[in-house]
Amino acid sequence: MGKLQDKVAVITGGVSGIGAATARLFAAEGAKLVLVDMNEEKGADFEQELKSEGINATFIKADVTSEKEVHDIFTTAIDTYGKVDVLFNNAGIGNVKPTEELTYAEWRKTVEVDLDGVFLVAQAAIKEFLKADGGVIVNTASMYGWVGAPGSAAYNAAKAGVVNLTRSLGLEYANRNIRINALCPGYIDTPILGETDREMLTNATPMKRLGKAEEMAKAVLFMASDDSSFMTGNSLVVDGGYTAQ
Ligand code: NAI
Numbered sequence: 001m002g003k004l005q006d007k008v009a010v011i012t013g014g015v016s017g018i019g020a021a022t023a024r025l026f027a028a029e030g031a032k033l034v035l036v037d038m039n040e041e042k043g044a045d046f047e048q049e050l051k052s053e054g055i056n057a058t059f060i061k062a063d064v065t066s067e068k069e070v071h072d073i074f075t076t077a078i079d080t081y082g083k084v085d086v087l088f089n090n091a092g093i094g095n096v097k098p099t100e101e102l103t104y105a106e107w108r109k110t111v112e113v114d115l116d117g118v119f120l121v122a123q124a125a126i127k128e129f130l131k132a133d134g135g136v137i138v139n140t141a142s143m144y145g146w147v148g149a150p151g152s153a154a155y156n157a158a159k160a161g162v163v164n165l166t167r168s169l170g171l172e173y174a175n176r177n178i179r180i181n182a183l184c185p186g187y188i189d190t191p192i193l194g195e196t197d198r199e200m201l202t203n204a205t206p207m208k209r210l211g212k213a214e215e216m217a218k219a220v221l222f223m224a225s226d227d228s229s230f231m232t233g234n235s236l237v238v239d240g241g242y243t244a245q
Contacts, residue, residue: 002030003225008081010034010073012064012121013091015046017190018140018183021213022088022220023050023057029221033057034077034084036064037091064091064117070124083132086224087125089118090140090183094192095155107154114158115165122169126178134177138223139166141182143239159184163235170233179232181223185216186239206241 009026013019014035023033023046033056037043040061047059058080062069077084095102095110118139129135144152145159166182173180187193187201189210202210219238222228237243 002028003221003227004086005030007031007085008034008077008083009086009088009224010036010077010084010121010125011088011090012036012117013140014088015039015043015059017192018185018188018213018216018220019088019090020046022090022217024055025214025217025221026086026088026224027055027057029225031086032081034073034080035059036062036073038063064121065112067120070120073121074124074128078128084125084128085135087121087135087137088140088220088224089121089125089137091117091121092140092192094152094194096152096196098151099153102154110154111158111161114155115161118162119165122165122180126169126173129173129178130176136224137169137178137180138220139180139182141166141184141235143184143186143237143243145182145184145235146237146243166235167233174232179223179228181228181231181233182235183216183220183223184235184237184239184243186211186237186242188213188216204242205239206245209240211238211240 004026009031011019011023014023015037043059047057050057062073093113139162141162142159144156145163170180187210219236
């Protein structure tokens with residue numbers, strides 16, 4: 001019996017990096033997967049790959065900043081599997097730029113995906129969970145939701161927003177059988193790092209290595225399963241020691 005046996009899990013940003021690693025671990029624990037992403041090509045390939053391994057997975061192309069597309073995610077998930085039990089609200093984009101060079105459009109885009117998108121998908125899930133008598137949400141924030149850093153003001157502000165959105169939603173639904181927590185990763189070796197100097201990030205991390213997406217997946221599984229049954233409105237920082245400094 002897996003920790004998510006017969007549960008239906010929606011994972012945004014679910015075809016790459018932390019989302020994809022979590023999809024694999026959730027499936028190994030018995031979950032059926034609804035993978036949401038804007039990247040249609042990667043999504044179709046990942047869906048095929050999982051299906052060929054006998055994993056129950058459905059890919060939906062959607063932009064988490066579109067209210068209509070977000071609504072349709074849950075309609076499709078419920079049409080396909082009859083219910084949704086878990087949301088891993090994880091899609092996000094990076095933004096590294098000195099503030100004096102950051103355009104307002106870049107600021108808006110970052111906050112739109114990394115904060116507004118998390119709100120829209122959480123809200124849609126909560127509406128279903130209230131009808132279904134409960135559910136679990138794990139939002140992806142960042143260690144930069146806890147500490148500041150130069151050169152990524154928009155990202156850091158959005159992620160701090162996710163940390164406090166998580167507290168607020170956790171409290172709002174604490175007595176409605178809906179648990180809502182957040183993952184705060186440190187530097188994790190995924191495509192979002194792009195051209196960022198990995199050696200610099202490694203040196204800045206007390207454990208002197210980057211985290212692996214699979215290590216994040218284990219923390220997400222804890223928060224998505226009954227192992228964390230008394231946890232809500234809180235964040236789990238998994239960062240190789242970065243924020244302990
Ligand atoms: P990734 O780039 O591998 O995955 C992010 C996924 O989100 C991509 O597949 C992308 O297509 C999707 N996405 C982006 N915008 C979207 C939108 N508007 N609608 C739907 N899908 C969209 O990167 P990673 O590292 O797996 O990122 C997952 C989450 O972890 C993000 O929220 C990121 O901010 C967060 N995070 C990552 C850290 C790292 O060092 N890798 C550190 C702290 C937080």
